[in-house]
Amino acid sequence: MSSVIPKIEQLSSRVIRVLGCNPSPMTLQGTNTYIVGTGRKRILIDTGNPSVPDYISNLKSTLKKFNVSIEGIVLTHYHMDHIGGIADIERDVISSGQNVPLYKFGRGIDGWESETPPNTDSKYSFVENASTINTEGATLKVYHTPGHTDDHIILQLIEENNVFSGDCVLGEGTAVFEDLYDYMKSLDFILSLKPGKIYPGHGPVLENPIEYVQYYISHRNERESQIISALKDSSGPLKSLDIVKIIYDIPEHLYGPADINVNNHLRKLLKENKVGLKEGDFWHNCQASL
Template identity: 50%
Template sequence: MISLVLTRFYKKMASVIPAVTKISSRVTRVLGCNPSLMTLQGTNTYIVGTGKRRILIDTGDSDVPQYINHLRSVLKYENIDLAHIFLTHWHHDHVGGLNDIMEDLPEFTENCEVWKFPCKEDNNVYNAFKDNQEFSVEGATLRVLHTPGHTTDHVVLHLLEDNALFSGDCILGEGTAVFEDLFDYMESLRTILNAKPAVIYPGHGNIINNASEKIQFYLNHRLEREQQIMDILSNNCQRTFTGNDLVEMIYIGLPKQLFKAAECNVNHHLQKLLKEDKVVQVNGMWQFKEELIC
């Protein structure tokens, strides 16, 4: 599943992301050219390093010739090739372009190693990341931080020289992201906060310069969302609610096509609250646990 913006529908997209951006002397962003309501302007991929052999972070979607052409142009213009390809997680808009890159750009990928944190969804043989593993190419050292929650295999990559963090889908340039496990996701946000990055390069959306503020916003947002759910249930403690009922009451103005994703997030909150013995499930519907207040 692709990253989803859930907080609200952005009628005006943030500043347009060019196809290719030289962010710094050691980071070049190549847009995946796969825009959608789910991916914002597309998947951001990043070339990292200053020497002949560099690292590519994420590969965009499959069957996007425009992306391959942009990537080829950068590699050719800079006279560089790829020592490593790092995949932040298994979702198709991050790994889908891998085969196209390897098949269409063989002159730039000879002896290139592909790395990913292992998970059951893997259909290919990757080199397996380890938490806190470090990789170096000329001009860049990247530390791998395992940050499950969005997916079980999700990692972020800390560029030590610039104190910059490639956040994959854990933190987005606009809005908030879905997750598979809320508890793990909250812990991963705290891991990122403890890394104290100066800047975040997200998998979707524009660069985040107020890194600590953005991470704290994500943490607060999830806690606020949980409190919204608790307030509705506790103020109507004799009633039961479906996940969709709660979405309609909480996500005011959200486009209908995003309701399913929002309901998924709400259900993750409810599962967490169920484990904490704060709610009960009655015939598939949700109710505040009476012993607490009712």
């Protein structure tokens, strides 16, 4: 169990974390939002859940304490615990009449240009991969890192060589993902940046990010090897739940989440032509007879 994250904490000369005050099994102690920069106007990364008065109060008091305002909001991805607070911030935190852009990468769906933030008439300002967002004292390089979601981005804080990882890498535990094939490539990319620290979307700051991301990768590779071995050792094709029962030693009520995890791995292996899929959702090793 990690140490308790303060609701407000200055992490460096240009980074202040304000906890989203929305703890849950999925959000851990809550969503980390970050005020970034050194000037009177700064960037806010992520906004927490909607309708969380404690978060809005803490955000307002932090801005007042440092005598700063928000000049732009960056959203790491579309999940509600990251974009849900936009409307509350626009109503209760940002000065009336102030135009604050909402920076986001577009979702990989038809008509993503029409994607809009919840509960507000505002529009997103869509960013491109490898673009930059600047504020006084901070340069944020945007990198599209799909896997957790199709629109996920991380932000490299150039001045510190640190990374805001969103939900691609958490401060504790392992992250969930929509597409494991893309997710593993995103982890490799984060490693290539060689960050000094990772400021995650949930959990404490990672002071040893290289070692931690390598653990993420090795954990997934180990699970992948178990799945391939189960298929190789089987006398015939297997359903995903059959694989769960072979490689996991867990109570039956946890089979559901484990089955989702196994299916994510199988879809990645299918893309890599390491496994095959037969009619009726039966999986087989590619060396097996079809």
